[in-house]
Amino acid sequence: MSEFNEFDQQGSVPNRDTGSIISHSFEMYKGVFLYGIVAMVIYIIGGFIIQAVSGFNSASIMEEMRDAGGDYSGFSYWNAPGFSLYLSLSGLFGILLAPLYVGLIYIVNKYNTKSKIDFADLFIGYKQNFVNILIYSILSGIISSVAMALCFFPFIFVYPFLLLGYPILLFENASATEALGKSFNIAKENYGTFLGTTVLGGLISIAGVVLCGIGVILTAPFMMIVMYSAYCAFLGKPRQIEFKK
Numbered sequence: 001m002s003e004f005n006e007f008d009q010q011g012s013v014p015n016r017d018t019g020s021i022i023s024h025s026f027e028m029y030k031g032v033f034l035y036g037i038v039a040m041v042i043y044i045i046g047g048f049i050i051q052a053v054s055g056f057n058s059a060s061i062m063e064e065m066r067d068a069g070g071d072y073s074g075f076s077y078w079n080a081p082g083f084s085l086y087l088s089l090s091g092l093f094g095i096l097l098a099p100l101y102v103g104l105i106y107i108v109n110k111y112n113t114k115s116k117i118d119f120a121d122l123f124i125g126y127k128q129n130f131v132n133i134l135i136y137s138i139l140s141g142i143i144s145s146v147a148m149a150l151c152f153f154p155f156i157f158v159y160p161f162l163l164l165g166y167p168i169l170l171f172e173n174a175s176a177t178e179a180l181g182k183s184f185n186i187a188k189e190n191y192g193t194f195l196g197t198t199v200l201g202g203l204i205s206i207a208g209v210v211l212c213g214i215g216v217i218l219t220a221p222f223m224m225i226v227m228y229s230a231y232c233a234f235l236g237k238p239r240q241i242e243f244k245k
Contacts, residue, residue: 010112011109011237012024012112012232013233013236014232016193018193018196020233021193021230022197022229024233025229028229029221029225031111032108032117033218035107035119036104036220036225039097039100039101040218040220040221042097043097046097050086050089050093054085054089055081055085056081057081095138095141098125098133098134098166099124099130100122101125101166102124102169103126104122104225105167105170105224105225105228106125106170107121107122124170125170129169129173129174133170133176136165136166140162140165140180143162144158147159156199156202159202160191163194163226163227163230164182164186164230164234165180166179166224167227168183168235171238194230197226201222201223202223204219205220205221206220207219
């Protein structure tokens with residue numbers, strides 16, 4: 001069980017503009033990036049295990065695409081051995097990892113308020129509001145998938161409405177639908193700032209792929225920090241979570 005207590009005046013809060021939120025995110029990430037790397041390593045290891053179980057070989061697929069010489073008319077991922085099972089297991093794994101990302105947000109809050117951080121804090125999402133975190137992950141995943149199926153650009157315009165969901169679930173112990181509704185309403189009233197924050201945060205998160213493939217381990221978790229900074233900007237410093245012994 002957990003209870004919420006107002007914490008002291010320590011901790012910084014960015015202004016309600018894109019530049020301030022991204023700058024705040026950088027300051028926070030410098031202090032917690034090692035925990036972000038741990039989360040990404042868990043994600044990558046899980047991906048390798050899923051490939052082994054499903055029989056899907058992404059490396060061989062990429063090689064086939066290179067050998068195709070630009071002609072992909074006869075190429076289909078769905079015909080690749082094990083791809084359907086790989087896709088299903090990856091989706092399930094992604095949902096089960098959502099509480100880990102929430103844990104990273106919790107660690108950022110402890111860093112911001114100068115509280116003592118324990119490694120176990122990374123897994124708080126599996127103890128605090130676990131079911132709603134999973135439900136929200138499914139709902140946001142469906143929304144994102146529909147947007148991406150239409151075209152990639154609609155996804156960019158839709159994602160800002162989901163930006164505050166995970167922090168709301170953690171710090172306000174909200175239900176999945178309450179978090180989705182509250183995040184949507186705040187983003188709707190401040191859409192320009194949320195869109196700019198999402199685009200810049202997303203570009204930084206994928207920078208590791210562009211600059212150096214393995215570098216994604218370092219940069220990908222940045223988006224979780226952006227969510228926390230945006231929450232601080234528009235909803236104030238969150239309440240600290242304390243667990244009863």
